Amino acid sequence: MASNRQKTSQPDENSKIVSLIKGRRATSYDVARLAGVSQSAVSRCFKPGASVSQKMRDRVMKAAEQLEYRPNAIARGLITQRSNLVAILVSGRLNLYYPEVLFQLTEELSKVGLRALLFTVESEDDAGMAIEQAWQFQVDGIISASHMSWDQYQTLEKRKIPVVFFNRYFLDKPINVVHCYPASQVSEIISKLQDLGHRKFALIRGPESNMVSRQRCELVRERIRSVRKGNLIEVEGDFSYDSGASALQQILSEAAARPTAIICINDMMAMGCIDEARSIVGLEVPRELSIISFDGIGMSQFASYELTTIRQPIGRMCEAAVGLIVARVERPDQSNEKRVFEGALIEGSSIAAVS
Amino acid sequence: MASNRQKTSQPDENSKIVSLIKGRRATSYDVARLAGVSQSAVSRCFKPGASVSQKMRDRVMKAAEQLEYRPNAIARGLITQRSNLVAILVSGRLNLYYPEVLFQLTEELSKVGLRALLFTVESEDDAGMAIEQAWQFQVDGIISASHMSWDQYQTLEKRKIPVVFFNRYFLDKPINVVHCYPASQVSEIISKLQDLGHRKFALIRGPESNMVSRQRCELVRERIRSVRKGNLIEVEGDFSYDSGASALQQILSEAAARPTAIICINDMMAMGCIDEARSIVGLEVPRELSIISFDGIGMSQFASYELTTIRQPIGRMCEAAVGLIVARVERPDQSNEKRVFEGALIEGSSIAAVS
DNA sequence: AGCATCTTTGCATTCGAATGCAAGAATGCT
DNA sequence: AGCATTCTTGCATTCGAATGCAAAGATGCT
Numbered sequence: 001m002a003s004n005r006q007k008t009s010q011p012d013e014n015s016k017i018v019s020l021i022k023g024r025r026a027t028s029y030d031v032a033r034l035a036g037v038s039q040s041a042v043s044r045c046f047k048p049g050a051s052v053s054q055k056m057r058d059r060v061m062k063a064a065e066q067l068e069y070r071p072n073a074i075a076r077g078l079i080t081q082r083s084n085l086v087a088i089l090v091s092g093r094l095n096l097y098y099p100e101v102l103f104q105l106t107e108e109l110s111k112v113g114l115r116a117l118l119f120t121v122e123s124e125d126d127a128g129m130a131i132e133q134a135w136q137f138q139v140d141g142i143i144s145a146s147h148m149s150w151d152q153y154q155t156l157e158k159r160k161i162p163v164v165f166f167n168r169y170f171l172d173k174p175i176n177v178v179h180c181y182p183a184s185q186v187s188e189i190i191s192k193l194q195d196l197g198h199r200k201f202a203l204i205r206g207p208e209s210n211m212v213s214r215q216r217c218e219l220v221r222e223r224i225r226s227v228r229k230g231n232l233i234e235v236e237g238d239f240s241y242d243s244g245a246s247a248l249q250q251i252l253s254e255a256a257a258r259p260t261a262i263i264c265i266n267d268m269m270a271m272g273c274i275d276e277a278r279s280i281v282g283l284e285v286p287r288e289l290s291i292i293s294f295d296g297i298g299m300s301q302f303a304s305y306e307l308t309t310i311r312q313p314i315g316r317m318c319e320a321a322v323g324l325i326v327a328r329v330e331r332p333d334q335s336n337e338k339r340v341f342e343g344a345l346i347e348g349s350s351i352a353a354v355s
Numbered sequence: 356m357a358s359n360r361q362k363t364s365q366p367d368e369n370s371k372i373v374s375l376i377k378g379r380r381a382t383s384y385d386v387a388r389l390a391g392v393s394q395s396a397v398s399r400c401f402k403p404g405a406s407v408s409q410k411m412r413d414r415v416m417k418a419a420e421q422l423e424y425r426p427n428a429i430a431r432g433l434i435t436q437r438s439n440l441v442a443i444l445v446s447g448r449l450n451l452y453y454p455e456v457l458f459q460l461t462e463e464l465s466k467v468g469l470r471a472l473l474f475t476v477e478s479e480d481d482a483g484m485a486i487e488q489a490w491q492f493q494v495d496g497i498i499s500a501s502h503m504s505w506d507q508y509q510t511l512e513k514r515k516i517p518v519v520f521f522n523r524y525f526l527d528k529p530i531n532v533v534h535c536y537p538a539s540q541v542s543e544i545i546s547k548l549q550d551l552g553h554r555k556f557a558l559i560r561g562p563e564s565n566m567v568s569r570q571r572c573e574l575v576r577e578r579i580r581s582v583r584k585g586n587l588i589e590v591e592g593d594f595s596y597d598s599g600a601s602a603l604q605q606i607l608s609e610a611a612a613r614p615t616a617i618i619c620i621n622d623m624m625a626m627g628c629i630d631e632a633r634s635i636v637g638l639e640v641p642r643e644l645s646i647i648s649f650d651g652i653g654m655s656q657f658a659s660y661e662l663t664t665i666r667q668p669i670g671r672m673c674e675a676a677v678g679l680i681v682a683r684v685e686r687p688d689q690s691n692e693k694r695v696f697e698g699a700l701i702e703g704s705s706i707a708a709v710s
Numbered sequence: 711a712g713c714a715t716c717t718t719t720g721c722a723t724t725c726g727a728a729t730g731c732a733a734g735a736a737t738g739c740t
Numbered sequence: 741a742g743c744a745t746t747c748t749t750g751c752a753t754t755c756g757a758a759t760g761c762a763a764a765g766a767t768g769c770t
Contacts, residue, residue, distance in 0.1 A: 025514070027756055038720045043757055053718060068514075073491040074438055075756035077429045079725045088473075092458070093653070099454035103447070106475050115488060116473040118443075120461050133470060136428040159380070159423075241657060275658030298448070302596060303630035304659035382726055393750045398727055408748060430726035434755045 026067035035063035046071050077138065086114045086325055087134035089121045091146040094240035095268050097297050101145055101166060104318040112326055114140065121146040128152060135159060141325040144168060162328030164321050167312075169211050174336045176328065178321045179212060180312040182294070182343025186219040189292055189310065189345055193261050197354035198290060200231040202259040204247040204269050206239050213239075213265050216294055220263050233259060237269045244272025245280075252281065260354050264293040267300040270307055274350065286352035296346050306348035313341050381422035390418035401426050432493065441469045441680055442489035444476045446501040449595035450623050452652050456500055456521060459673040467681055469495065476501040483507060490514060496680040499523060517683030519676050522667075524566050529691045531683065533676045534567060535667040537649070537698025541574040544647055544665065544700055548616050552709035553645060555586040557614040559602040559624050561594050568594075568620050571649055575618050588614060592624045599627025600635075607636065615709050619648040622655040625662055629705065641707035651701050661703035668696050 028042040035042070037060060044050035045060040052060075063069075077083040086109055092098040106116040117139060119130035127148045134142055135156075142156065145166035150173065156163050165177040193201075203220055206213030217234075224232050235250045237243035244264060252258060264270035270293035277283040277291075285291055293300070296311025320339040327334065383397040390397070392415060399405035400415040407415075418424075432438040441464055447453035461471040472494060474485035482503045489497055490511075497511065500521035505528065511518050520532040548556075558575055561568030572589075579587050590605045592598035599619060607613060619625035625648035632638040632646075640646055648655070651666025675694040682689065 023515075028758095029756080039757075040720060040722095040759075041718090043759085044719090047758080051718060056718080070487065070491045072433075072493060072756050074429055074432045074493050075725090076758075077725095078427075078433055078727095078756080079758045081725075083429055085472075093455065096451065096454070096654070099451070099457075100448065102454075102457075102473075103475050106473050110475075115492065117440075118457075118461050118471040118473045120458050120465075132425065136425045137470065138427060138429050241654075245658075271657065271659075279658040299451070299596075299654065302626065303600075303634040304626075383728095384726080394727075395729075395750060395752095396748090398729085399749090402728080406748060411748075427726050430755090431728075432755095433726080433757095434728045436755075 025072075026064075026069040028069070028071070030067055031060060031063045031069045034067060035059045042069075043071075081138075082329070083138040083140055084114050085117045085137055085139045086322075087117045087119055087130065087137075087139045087142045089119045089127060089130050089142065089144040089146040089148065091121050091126075094238070094242075095266065096299060097266065097268070097295050098145060100297055100314055101318065104314055105143060105166075105321060108318045108322040109325075112322060114322070114325075121148075123147055124149050124152070131156060135161065140329045143321050143325060160332055162325055162332065164324045164328075166317070166321050167212050171211060176324050176336050176338075178317050178324065178339045178341075180317065180341045180343055181215065182310045182312075183219055185310045185343040185345045186216070187223050189308065190220065190223040190263075193290060193292070193351060196290070196351065198261040199354075200255075200257055200259040200261070201233070202251045202255065202262045203232060203234045204244060204251075204262060204264045204273065205234055205236045206265045207236065216265050231257075231259070237265075239266050239268055241268050241272035241275075244269030245276035246272075248273045248276045248281065259289075261290040261292070261351070264291060267293045267295040267297050267307060267309055269293070270309070270350070271300070271305050274305055274307075286350050287355060290351035292351060294343075296344070301346070301348065306350060307346070308348040308350045309346050310343040311346050312343060317341055380427075381419075381424040382427070383424070385422055386415060386418045386424045389422060390414045397424075398426075436493075437684070438493040438495055439469050440472045440492055440494045441677075442472045442474055442485065442492075442494045442497045444474045444482060444485050444497065444499040444501040444503065446476050446481075449593070449597075450621065451654060452621065452623070452650050453500060455652055455669055456673065459669055460498060460521075460676060463673045463677040464680075467677060469677070469680075476503075478502055479504050479507070486511060490516065495684045498676050498680060515687055517680055517687065519679045519683075521672070521676050522567050526566060531679050531691050531693075533672050533679065533694045533696070535672065535696045535698055536570065537665045537667075538574055540665045540698040540700045541571070542578050544663065545575065545578040545618075548645060548647070548706060551645070551706065553616040554709075555610075555612055555614040555616070556588075557606045557610065557617045558587060558589045559599060559606075559617060559619045559628065560589055560591045561620045562591065571620050586612070586614070592620075594621050594623055596623050596627035596630075599624030600631035601627075603628045603631045603636065614644075616645040616647070616706070619646060622648045622650040622652050622662060622664055624648070625664070625705070626655070626660055629660055629662075641705050642710060645706035647706060649698075651699070656701070656703065661705060662701070663703040663705045664701050665698040666701050667698060672696055 028039050031042045032039045041056055042060050044052050045057050088102060088105055090098045090102050109116050117137060121127045121130050124147050131152055141162040143164050143166055150170055153163060165175055167179045169175060169177045201224055205217050233251060233255050235247045237247045262273060264273055270291050274285050274291055277285050277289055283289045293307055293309045296309045300307040300309050324337060383394050386397045387394045396411055397415050399407050400412050443457060443460055445453045445457050464471050476482045476485050479502050486507055496517040498519050498521055505525055508518060520530055522534045524530060524532045556579055560572050588606060588610050590602045592602045617628060619628055625646050629640050629646055632640050632644050638644045648662055648664045651664045655662040655664050679692060
């Protein structure tokens with residue numbers, strides 16, 4: 001009792017405490033004992049904005065340093081009901097767009113004191129498992145850049161877990177979403193292709209179930225039709241390099257007359273397409289075949305490709321996604337929000353005039 | 356008291372409990388009350404191998420389902436002193452090797468019930484911050500495929516956090532490490548190059564501080580010298596595409612006679628090198644310049660590159676890394692272990708005979 | 711000095727699940 | 741039936757930090 005009250009423990013007792021801790025992780029109680037204060041005082045010293053005198057803070061901090069004390073985020077999470085964990089669901093060994101998103105999301109989360117709990121999700125089943133796990137770990141929110149069904153989302157909503165979709169959405173459903181709607185860039189680039197003499201186009205889509213792909217396709221179709229009843233052949237891929245390559249073969253075999261320009265719904269397929277054209281089919285890109293695409297991932301600008309592509313402002317989108325998560329965590333009842341970004345046209349060297 | 360004892364709660368009371376929960380996350384107490392058993396019984400039902408009768412288990416599980424109960428991993432972590440979290444430290448927007456490792460590590464962790472807490476680390480400072488965070492979150496272990504100083508590692512060891520290095524290590528220091536030592540593949544491919552008539556080589560290294568790069572370099576140098584006092588010019592890169600490109604320029608400006616084969620210490624630099632050779636310098640690869648490299652990442656096999664490269668068995672390495680973590684978590688005092696893997700030579704089309 | 715106001719501090723409780731211990735139930739054996 | 745053994749179950753405590761409340765201390769004002 002008395003020893004608890006005294007302002008500083010005796011030197012010999014101090015070393016006793018320090019050595020007692022040895023091998024164990026120091027807790028706030030250990031720090032409190034060493035500093036001769038209460039556990040709550042220690043807790044308050046590590047809570048920004050709490051009411052603590054300078055004297056107390058100094059003493060506690062000194063003791064904390066001696067014991068290498070760090071607040072236990074798990075215990076803190078239990079009592080505060082905030083884990084500071086955010087689940088990130090990404091798919092994707094096949095599309096190198098995702099790693100870029102993942103790394104930037106992680107950094108943005110880190111800036112606001114949140115940690116990324118990573119889940120790789122290649123199917124709806126995976127998403128279901130990820131959701132269960134995320135729920136068990138009491139994540140503060142989920143950022144999904146991957147497969148997730150409406151039912152699964154509903155479950156999360158019922159459980160009051162904030163969800164932000166990253167370049168994924170459901171038609172006309174109210175959700176939090178960050179995505180890129182590059183309407184004017186599509187106009188611009190399609191016009192440009194037409195100015196270059198292109199009249200016959202092909203479109204390599206993503207899966208029909210993917211809304212972002214559908215949206216991009218709509219923009220492309222509208223724009224091509226708006227100028228002239230253009231010739232547009234469409235085939236479907238799965239966003240992967242390989243599927244871009246086989247899509248090209250399909251186009252060439254199906255089209256009555258070979259298209260002079262191909263619009264790929266993402267960079268990976270465009271790269272597959274270019275490589276297939278050059279190495280297998282023997283078409284020169286861009287002289288004989290122009291190719292444009294969407295995303296603007298890093299490697300789309302490698303000299304082998306130098307894609308003309310519509311870049312997503314991934315950095316700002318990640319920032320927005322994290323911003324939405326934070327906002328929903330702080331005010332769970334606020335209504336959903338869509339943050340839509342423009343694209344940016346990167347003029348590479350994958351297009352040319354029709355010869 | 357009495358109601359706590361009775362084997363099943365009354366129907367009306369049940370719905371009262373169910374609705375009481377509404378909006379809240381169900382806890383083991385809620386389930387216990389609904390099932391008419393004790394909280395410890397619920398806990399045991401969710402612990403594999405615990406002693407519970409079938410009757411009890413059924414009743415508890417039914418109640419749990421009704422309430423959508425899932426054990427709170429945070430609370431569990433607090434009492435068991437096991438968070439089931441593993442920190443993964445990767446660097447790397449610039450080297451697409453890391454995303455592959457990251458995704459596979461995550462999947463392997465998931466298989467053994469562990470979750471990946473992701474940290475992006477581009478410098479030792481970042482590593483320091485990641486370590487602090489990981490420590491606060493009571494991670495069960497750390498897998499580092501990134502910068503980490505010996506001092507930082509020592510801190511972790513002192514704190515008894517298992518660490519496994521992934522393709523990183525310190526010279527002759529005892530640590531847990533998984534890496535790839537492709538000695539025979541280096542021999543094989545260098546011999547092959549020599550058989551193809553190559554005598555003048557260049558080596559594009561990674562940073563001198565990187566042990567894996569140094570090790571690969573050693574293998575290359577030994578092998579080249581062992582056959583003939585070959586001509587070997589060396590320049591340093593940073594594993595990125597761009598640095599591969601500029602390394603080529605440096606080689607061409609420094610070398611008295613142009614090398615006919617370039618050994619790149621990773622695929623990214625090889626791709627930069629190939630692109631630079633083809634697009635800027637105007638050299639045909641492989642006719643005028645052969646290029647080989649290390650890693651065997653997915654995109655190294657894209658048709659634009661088709662690198663002859665020594666692949667790391669990333670899948671098995673990730674499995675091993677997770678295995679080591681699990682072993683250290685279960686038996687913390689066991690001594691360190693190195694798991695070394697062979698490489699596998701992928702014969703692409705980036706090499707040819709000297710003309 | 712005396713009183714009011716504001717600040718600082720400690721006490722006691724809480725979050726949700728796990729677990730050692732002992733009591734109680736079920737089973738087997740003589 | 742009586743006793744020993746094994747299996748189930750509940751009680752009470754624990755993990756480590758946060759926080760409402762009230763007491764104690766500091767400060768200002770008259």
